[in-house]
Amino acid sequence: MSVKTIAGVELKVSVDGYLEDMTQWNEEIAKEIATELGIELTPKHFEVLNYLRVKTIAKENLTIRGVGKSGIVDIKELYVLFPKGPLKFSSKIAGIPKPTSCI
Amino acid sequence: MKKLLILGAGTAGTMMANHLRPKLYLNEWDITIVDQYKTHYYQPGFLFLPFDTYTENQVKKNGKKFMPKGVNYIQKKIEQIFPEENKVELEGETLHYDVLIIATGSKIAPEETTGLLGPLWKKDIFDFYTFEGALALRNKLRDWQGGKLVVHITEMPIKCPVAPLEFSFLADSYFRKKGMRDKVDITYVTPLSGAFTKPTCTTALNYLLKEKDIKIEIDFAIESVDNDKKVIVDYAEREIPFDLLVTIPTNMGDEVIGKSGLGDDLNFIPTDHNTLQSKDHENIFVIGDATNVPASKAGSVAHFQAETLTDNILLYIGGYPLKKEFDGHANCFIETGNNKALLIDFNYVTEPVHGNFPFAKIGPLKLLKESVFNHWGKLAFRWIYWNMLLKGIAIPFVSRNMSFKGKVFDIKPDTK
Numbered sequence: 407m408s409v410k411t412i413a414g415v416e417l418k419v420s421v422d423g424y425l426e427d428m429t430q431w432n433e434e435i436a437k438e439i440a441t442e443l444g445i446e447l448t449p450k451h452f453e454v455l456n457y458l459r460v461k462t463i464a465k466e467n468l469t470i471r472g473v474g475k476s477g478i479v480d481i482k483e484l485y486v487l488f489p490k491g492p493l494k495f496s497s498k499i500a501g502i503p504k505p506t507s508c509i
Numbered sequence: 510m511k512k513l514l515i516l517g518a519g520t521a522g523t524m525m526a527n528h529l530r531p532k533l534y535l536n537e538w539d540i541t542i543v544d545q546y547k548t549h550y551y552q553p554g555f556l557f558l559p560f561d562t563y564t565e566n567q568v569k570k571n572g573k574k575f576m577p578k579g580v581n582y583i584q585k586k587i588e589q590i591f592p593e594e595n596k597v598e599l600e601g602e603t604l605h606y607d608v609l610i611i612a613t614g615s616k617i618a619p620e621e622t623t624g625l626l627g628p629l630w631k632k633d634i635f636d637f638y639t640f641e642g643a644l645a646l647r648n649k650l651r652d653w654q655g656g657k658l659v660v661h662i663t664e665m666p667i668k669c670p671v672a673p674l675e676f677s678f679l680a681d682s683y684f685r686k687k688g689m690r691d692k693v694d695i696t697y698v699t700p701l702s703g704a705f706t707k708p709t710c711t712t713a714l715n716y717l718l719k720e721k722d723i724k725i726e727i728d729f730a731i732e733s734v735d736n737d738k739k740v741i742v743d744y745a746e747r748e749i750p751f752d753l754l755v756t757i758p759t760n761m762g763d764e765v766i767g768k769s770g771l772g773d774d775l776n777f778i779p780t781d782h783n784t785l786q787s788k789d790h791e792n793i794f795v796i797g798d799a800t801n802v803p804a805s806k807a808g809s810v811a812h813f814q815a816e817t818l819t820d821n822i823l824l825y826i827g828g829y830p831l832k833k834e835f836d837g838h839a840n841c842f843i844e845t846g847n848n849k850a851l852l853i854d855f856n857y858v859t860e861p862v863h864g865n866f867p868f869a870k871i872g873p874l875k876l877l878k879e880s881v882f883n884h885w886g887k888l889a890f891r892w893i894y895w896n897m898l899l900k901g902i903a904i905p906f907v908s909r910n911m912s913f914k915g916k917v918f919d920i921k922p923d924t925k
């Protein structure tokens with residue numbers, strides 16, 4: 407764990423750069439993390455991010471399949487929004503923990 | 510007379526019948542178990558069937574042999590569960606219950622992926638997660654001339670998550686023995702970010718892939734199979750060509766779970782991680798691959814769960830609070846080819862570690878290291894399965910919860 411300043415706020419982040427405390431998140435922080443990952447956020451991105459945050463608060467397990475059935479985007483669109491890391495990048499930008507893949 | 514009903518007579522259901530029959534008075538509790546098939550398959554054997562290591566008869570037996578006396582064993586398809594009415598509909602028959610145990614497992618759903626059931630299915634595209642699939646693949650491999658072999662996982666979770674990797678290792682040995690390894694190109698394709706689902710394993714075991722000359726493609730979420738071009742395509746439009754595709758299709762709970770409104774989007778049942786009680790109905794318990802708990806879907810896990818669940822059923826019947834005991838303990842052998850295997854031991858929160866098992870300092874099994882001993886362990890597992898596991902006999906020295914004795918916490922996972 408380390409501390410990183412993002413959008414002027416000191417944040418605790420995991421070794422992979424995921425926020426440790428999702429309540430510290432705000433849209434400015436999201437934009438800055440996204441820029442680091444080479445993504446420019448649009449309102450559609452924020453719809454996905456908010457969906458992920460709501461599901462995380464409800465302690466639901468997040469999967470690409472689940473997001474694809476959310477009614478917000480299908481899997482293909484999710485890949486267009488977050489190329490290379492549909493679930494990992496979106497989780498990082500949404501300020502939620504790294505997705506765990508079931509074993 | 511009270512009624513305990515078990516749905517599914519696979520690994521977990523059979524174990525529960527064997528555990529509970531001696532513990533519930535015959536004049537108080539009626540136990541019924543239902544399964545659609547007569548045959549009980551030893552699914553871990555499906556890994557060896559394609560390579561002609563096991564014969565058909567070593568992996569299947571009549572299910573009845575494993576049922577204790579005093580249990581009604583019904584061979585019918587389960588049509589629907591009505592949790593609010595405490596009843597279950599079978600083909601032409603209705604059963605009522607006081608306590609229900611769901612052990613309907615998980616199975617492959619190849620129809621979930623576009624093009625998988627196309628013209629090449631069972632010609633150049635195979636699964637080995639079913640008896641029929643493993644057998645068809647065996648026949649194919651017997652006279653396959655070589656080319657690009659792609660071993661592929663569609664999406665997680667799958668049962669026995671290490672089986673596809675083991676398949677790749679065994680394929681390497683198999684083709685070497687046949688003197689045709691130079692004609693075969695093996696690629697392992699996974700939706701995960703590493704070969705293993707557990708980061709410590711990836712760190713400790715990546716050398717195996719290099720040693721066996723197996724290429725790996727990570728973060729591949731399949732969108733479709735193109736039967737004409739013979740490629741698999743992912744959502745980012747990455748294409749991987751194959752001559753022979755061995756795929757693990759999406760794994761899902763049985764459709765009866767979905768139809769009964771009991772499952773999540775993969776038909777797995779929301780279940781308390783530690784008590785194994787269903788989240789929505791207090792007289793329904795769930796065990797084995799049918800649950801949504803974040804533990805491996807493996808026979809060894811079902812075995813540890815069965816011990817906790819037996820206690821909890823008795824506590825529930827007696828009106829006592831349930832034990833929050835199950836810790837996600839899994840203990841799996843991983844075949845690495847050339848008659849060697851690895852052993853891993855882990856739970857919900859602790860990653861696989863180095864050390865000795867089951868006895869500190871002595872072993873004889875080594876955790877996370879290849880050895881011949883471990884390979885014998887894996888082969889012995891078949892005997893243990895038929896003769897101890899299904900009958901609910903505890904495996905000596907291996908406890909239901911993970912033990913930290915003899916373990917060394919020395920690996921830092923690679924993180925990227």
Ligand SMILES: Cc1cc2nc3c(=O)[nH]c(=O)nc-3n(C[C@H](O)[C@H](O)[C@H](O)COP(=O)(O)OP(=O)(O)OC[C@H]3O[C@@H](n4cnc5c(N)ncnc54)[C@H](O)[C@@H]3O)c2cc1C
Nearest residue numbers: 517519520521545552553587614669797798806807808809
């Ligand atoms: C290739 C392969 C290799 C494996 N290797 C290992 C290993 O090395 N070690 C290990 O521990 N585990 C291994 N496993 C996993 C292990 O086999 C499973 O985790 C275990 O069998 C799960 O038990 P279960 O009782 O939950 O499900 P199952 O044993 O699959 O039983 C479910 C039962 O429910 C019945 N059923 C379902 N729906 C209905 C219905 N509607 N009507 C009637 N009956 C129904 C089915 O017929 C089936 O008999 C492997 C699995 C595979 C496929």
